[in-house]
Amino acid sequence: MSNWIDACAKEDVEAEDVIRFDHSGQTFCIYRSPEDEFFATDGLCTHEQVHLADGFVMDNIIECPMHNGRFDYKTGAAKGAPVCEALKTYPVKVEGERVFVDLG
Amino acid sequence: MADSIVIVGAGETGARAALALRQKGFTGRLTLIGAEPSPPYERPPVSKAVLAGEAEAPPVVVLDKDLAAKEIDYLAGTQVEAIDRNAHEVRTGDGQTVAYDKLLLATGARARPLALGDNRPCLLLRSREDGFALREKLKPGVRLVVIGGGFIGLEVASSAVARGADVTVVEQASQLMGRAVPASIAAIMQRRHEASGVKVLLEQDVRELDALDDADIVVAGIGAIPETELAQSAGLEIDNGISVDGRLSTSDPDIFAAGDCCSYPHPLFGDARIRLESWRNALDQAEHVAGSILGDASPYETVPWFWSDQHGLSLQIAGLPQFAKATVQRVLGDGSLIEFGLAEDGRLVSASGVAEGNKIAKDIRASEMMIGGKMSPKPSDLADPNVSLKSLLRR
Numbered sequence: 001m002s003n004w005i006d007a008c009a010k011e012d013v014e015a016e017d018v019i020r021f022d023h024s025g026q027t028f029c030i031y032r033s034p035e036d037e038f039f040a041t042d043g044l045c046t047h048e049q050v051h052l053a054d055g056f057v058m059d060n061i062i063e064c065p066m067h068n069g070r071f072d073y074k075t076g077a078a079k080g081a082p083v084c085e086a087l088k089t090y091p092v093k094v095e096g097e098r099v100f101v102d103l104g
Numbered sequence: 105m106a107d108s109i110v111i112v113g114a115g116e117t118g119a120r121a122a123l124a125l126r127q128k129g130f131t132g133r134l135t136l137i138g139a140e141p142s143p144p145y146e147r148p149p150v151s152k153a154v155l156a157g158e159a160e161a162p163p164v165v166v167l168d169k170d171l172a173a174k175e176i177d178y179l180a181g182t183q184v185e186a187i188d189r190n191a192h193e194v195r196t197g198d199g200q201t202v203a204y205d206k207l208l209l210a211t212g213a214r215a216r217p218l219a220l221g222d223n224r225p226c227l228l229l230r231s232r233e234d235g236f237a238l239r240e241k242l243k244p245g246v247r248l249v250v251i252g253g254g255f256i257g258l259e260v261a262s263s264a265v266a267r268g269a270d271v272t273v274v275e276q277a278s279q280l281m282g283r284a285v286p287a288s289i290a291a292i293m294q295r296r297h298e299a300s301g302v303k304v305l306l307e308q309d310v311r312e313l314d315a316l317d318d319a320d321i322v323v324a325g326i327g328a329i330p331e332t333e334l335a336q337s338a339g340l341e342i343d344n345g346i347s348v349d350g351r352l353s354t355s356d357p358d359i360f361a362a363g364d365c366c367s368y369p370h371p372l373f374g375d376a377r378i379r380l381e382s383w384r385n386a387l388d389q390a391e392h393v394a395g396s397i398l399g400d401a402s403p404y405e406t407v408p409w410f411w412s413d414q415h416g417l418s419l420q421i422a423g424l425p426q427f428a429k430a431t432v433q434r435v436l437g438d439g440s441l442i443e444f445g446l447a448e449d450g451r452l453v454s455a456s457g458v459a460e461g462n463k464i465a466k467d468i469r470a471s472e473m474m475i476g477g478k479m480s481p482k483p484s485d486l487a488d489p490n491v492s493l494k495s496l497l498r499r
Contacts (some may be wrong), residue, residue: 016494048163054462054495056469065465066418067412068384081120081387082165088355 001052004100007040011024011097018062018073020053023103028090029053030099031073033060039073040101046085047079106205107132108395111196112184112334113210114138116146116383117363119165120390121208126174126217128394129195133175135202137194140231141181143168148383152413153255155263159238164233170473187338189356198211202262206397211331211345212392213364213381218251219399220316229256241321244268249319252308255279257325257411258293261302262414270322272303272315279306281486283426284410285419286443288433295416300415310354330365343367345379350403352389360397362389372475373427373453384409407476408469418462422472423454432483440464450480470494 007021012033020043021028028044029052043051045064051065054065064075077088091102111118115207123134138144139350144165144421153159171178183197193203215228225237238260238327242248246269250257253275261271273280280297294304305313326413330345341347341355345367348354352362367379388406395402412419428445435441440463445454455471457464470493474481477497485491 050287054465056466061467065462065469068409068469079121081391 001104002038005100007099009097010038010099014101015040016057016059018053018055018057019022020051021101024086026103027051028101029062030064030075030092030101031057033074038094041071041073041076042088045069045083046087047083049095050063052087081100106130106397108135108202108203109206109208110135110137111208111210112137112140112194113208113331113363113365114144114178115141115142115179115212115363116165116171116386117212117390118208118210119144120387121210121272121394122171122176123166123174124391124394125397126176128398130394132205135179135204136171136201137179137182137184137196138177139181142232143171143178143180145232146383147230147232150220150232151229151259152263154235155229155242155260156488157265162235163204177307185336187334187359189338189359192358192493193351196268202489203350203394204358206360208393208397209335209354209365209396210360210363211334211346211365213328213330215256216324216327216329220322225250227321229260229323229325230328237324238321242267242269246271247315247320248268248272249274249313249316250325251322252325252327253277253304253306254282254325255284255410256325257323258297258391258414260323261297261327262300264473265302265415268483271301272305272319273297273412274305274308274310274313274315275306276309277342280304285421286431286445286456287455288441288443288488289419290439292439292458293417296415296417311403315337326492328364330379332365335359335361335365342411343377347377350405351401352393352404353396360393362393363385365430368404370401370408372407372478373424376427378408378424380408382408382410384411403485405476407472409472416460417458418454419458420468421454421456421466422468423452426455427452427453430483432486433468434487434489436489438463442467442471444483444486445484446480452481467493468498473497 031039047069050066056063070079071087076089145162149162186195215230250273335346346361369375392404410421432444440459442457
């Protein structure tokens with residue numbers, strides 16, 4: 001079942017960057033890729049529960065701000081030490097100037 | 105191609121190197137020998153979350169069952185007593201010999217001990233057992249004196265205050281955290297310690313300290329000594345650690361060293377020989393040395409990176425501030441500060457930042473990439489908080 005939530009405005013996220021989005025006691029990250037597409041993942045790193053919204057985005061990679069664990073934010077795949085567990089991703093759609101995330 | 109690889113030391117470096125060797129396709133016999141009885145674990149939380157009581161134990165790097173699944177023979181609680189370079193084998197304390205074609209020394213470092221006189225006990229912090237033992241003693245109101253205002257000492261102070269201890273930090277130098285951290289950043293950290301109730305005494309000779317007599321617990325955090333005895337007895341070159349070349353190979357081409365125990369020439373700093381005691385270095389060198397052992401000739405040139413958490417402030421340093429000839433500050437308004445270090449020719453050689461939480465992480469990461477790319481950003485851009493550091497990367 002879909003559960004589309006209005007997460008933010010497009011302009012809230014700079015290109016090749018990330019912001020935090022909280023909803024119903026859960027926390028997420030919304031990304032804007034260099035190609036101007038939007039993506040969403042769980043907010044906390046799978047290594048030590050640090051919020052990824054403070055992390056560095058380069059191309060399709062988000063790096064944890066504490067220990068540089070790296071994930072592909074488009075697929076959630078872990079990209080090397082110290083992380084091995086993938087990050088959960090969520091479908092995203094853009095309508096007008098708003099970004100919606102399907103939290104299921 | 106090697107048939108048998110032996111790794112001595114099962115800390116972050118040794119364990120990560122074992123995993124990396126398998127990931128890079130090594131299918132021969134792989135033996136990981138560790139002196140500690142536990143599975144390989146992450147050491148940084150020992151002085152932070154473990155000591156503060158926020159975590160029961162530090163996370164393990166790799167579980168025993170995963171080592172077994174990857175066919176890595178893990179000999180826990182086992183000392184290596186000697187290397188026989190001619191026979192290509194190591195001898196353990198319990199009388200086993202293990203043959204190697206290639207040997208990796210990831211022996212780490214041990215906390216420098218301090219003798220207080222009068223047989224007064226002085227605790228040290230290195231292993232998780234050290235952390236558990238100290239945590240037991242950190243009850244509300246207990247009087248703790250920490251000797252040494254470096255990373256470990258200050259993290260102990262931060263964790264101990266959180267547990268209600270009455271904490272005094274004694275440092276003989278005129279600033280905290282020594283040469284590794286710019287004075288401006290050290291001063292911010294010192295103010296935070298004092299605001300959190302830690303008494304900080306600088307330029308204080310510990311032998312003239314009255315508070316020592318009243319202390320319930322004394323902990324020394326006065327640096328670490330690289331574990332080089334095994335390498336030295338085997339006749340390998342030692343120079344502030346086990347001396348390795350750019351590929352992390354020792355003076356014996358079949359023996360490598362990585363992590364806290366080794367010193368290596370760094371191409372970004374004029375091939376100056378450095379030895380790093382940092383978690384990131386342990387991880388990165390583990391990955392690199394696995395490649396070197398399997399025949400990769402590329403030099404290790406990763407930008408040094410350190411971090412520390414104290415009282416909710418995070419400190420991150422990329423590069424080496426001691427190689428800077430000039431500095432530029434970026435004041436971020438909310439108490440956050442980044443100090444950049446520039447070499448004589450204007451090249452960026454360090455970026456040191458302090459902030460609440462992880463706010464400076466992105467900026468330090470962008471700086472790290474500029475340092476690694478040997479870039480010379482304009483000082484006026486570095487100083488201006490409205491100029492995105494990431495945008496400078498693309499110029």
